[in-house]
Amino acid sequence: MSLDSLKLMFEFGVIPVCLAAEHDSDGMEDIKMVETFSVGRLCIKTAGRDSDRRCVVVEAVDAKHVVIDGETRRRKVNIAHLEPLDKVFKLGIKASRNDIKVLFKKEFGIELKDTKPKKTGERPKHQKVKKAKPAKQPAKATEVKKEVKQIVKPADKAAKTAAESKA
Amino acid sequence: MPAGNQKSRSKRRVFVKVPGGATKLTYKARKPSQAKCSSCGQKLVGVPRGKPAQIAKMPKTQRRPQRPFGGNLCSRCSRKKIVQENR
Numbered sequence A: 001m002s003l004d005s006l007k008l009m010f011e012f013g014v015i016p017v018c019l020a021a022e023h024d025s026d027g028m029e030d031i032k033m034v035e036t037f038s039v040g041r042l043c044i045k046t047a048g049r050d051s052d053r054r055c056v057v058v059e060a061v062d063a064k065h066v067v068i069d070g071e072t073r074r075r076k077v078n079i080a081h082l083e084p085l086d087k088v089f090k091l092g093i094k095a096s097r098n099d100i101k102v103l104f105k106k107e108f109g110i111e112l113k114d115t116k117p118k119k120t121g122e123r124p125k126h127q128k129v130k131k132a133k134p135a136k137q138p139a140k141a142t143e144v145k146k147e148v149k150q151i152v153k154p155a156d157k158a159a160k161t162a163a164e165s166k167a
Numbered sequence B: 001m002p003a004g005n006q007k008s009r010s011k012r013r014v015f016v017k018v019p020g021g022a023t024k025l026t027y028k029a030r031k032p033s034q035a036k037c038s039s040c041g042q043k044l045v046g047v048p049r050g051k052p053a054q055i056a057k058m059p060k061t062q063r064r065p066q067r068p069f070g071g072n073l074c075s076r077c078s079r080k081k082i083v084q085e086n087r
Ligand SMILES: [Zn+2]
Pocket: B037, B038, B039, B040, B041, B042, B073, B074, B075, B076, B077, B078
């Protein structure tokens, strides 16, 4: 890497990756992330369907991942899929979607659309059409049977109790 | 006398078994070549290779990747281009 390109990068507010790798301290990777992808840093998404859209770093997850929001969807991304730009906005901790909306309206004059998750309705259930069944037995016959049983039962019970008392 | 398109190799030759049991030579159109990156010439992933009529039947989301320059540039070239434009 030539000196001129290094100067350009520094003017741009970007710490080049190779410089970070040359330092011997072990927490260098974290420091690089904190410097370039600190909360409020304006970025361009370079990969995926949200690519070529501006976003702001909302929250740092770990050494490699941050949460972004803006013209993109609000989501966790790898910092390898982001290109940092020269602006850093002042953002509170865990700025909400509404905060980002206000910021983009103020800075770029863009009204952000709400990205609602798709609501999946219930799947249509296949319902069987029941055919009306013809009545098998007339109602009178069952009533007669029940009556017979009722008559028999008390007689049995009496017999049982009598047997028990004898024993 | 064979027809003109049967003498050239612009159509591919396919042996087909006919219902009578014999094999017969038929001539079919070739598939178009694989789509390539317009910048570096790399074969594009995610762009199907088939006859135009078959591809037209597919949904649009299956015809090319869902990112800017999808179906024209490979992922590496599209990243480069986006970074260059925004610096
Ligand atoms: Zn390419």
